[in-house]
Amino acid sequence: MNLREDKHWSYGAQTILFAARGQQPFLAYAPVQSDKTKESLDELNKEFRGIVNDRPPTAAELQRAQHSMTLKLPGSRETIDEVGSSILEQVQFGLPDDYYATFSRKVRSLDVPAVTDAAKSTIRPDNLVWVVVGDRAKIEAGIRQLGLGEVKFLDANGNPI
Secondary structure, three states: OHHHHHOOOOOEHHHHHHEOOOOOOOEEEEOOHHHHHHHHHHHHHHHHHHHOOOOOOHHHHHHHHHEEEEHHHHHHOOOOHHHHHHHHHHHHHOOEEEEEEHHHHHHOOOHHHHHHHHHHHHHOHHHOOOOOOOOOHHHHHHHEEEEHOOOEEOOOOOOOO
16 A cells, blocks of 8 residues: 555555465565666565564554455355355365355454464565566666665576576
């Protein structure tokens, strides 16, 4: 929300925690203006560090997330493919038969301390891998100034340059 609503540097900033057994990929995605790459990375880093340290989610942020997760649920089972995917997910992850029937109630019952604890066990700011795509000549110096770790360059096929 910060990059989009406060700074106006991105329209589609979001985070995704993929459903998986074992390790779960956590992805933060934020297409930003090239001239705000450094600043955007710095803001994301502050957000990740804040949520696990001194700035837990607010009640309003939690409520927005709860509404987002629960209000879209009915529309996510409108086709045979979507219903099939839901059943597959239940089997794959060993979810109970009433998983979707109780999902909204369970999400709405979460409170800020529970969400904060989950964030602390999931988000590890010192272990993040930052993947930045852009015009190297315009963004490299700023990225290096942030000191987020070793900077490596890959070509379009993922090969080291």
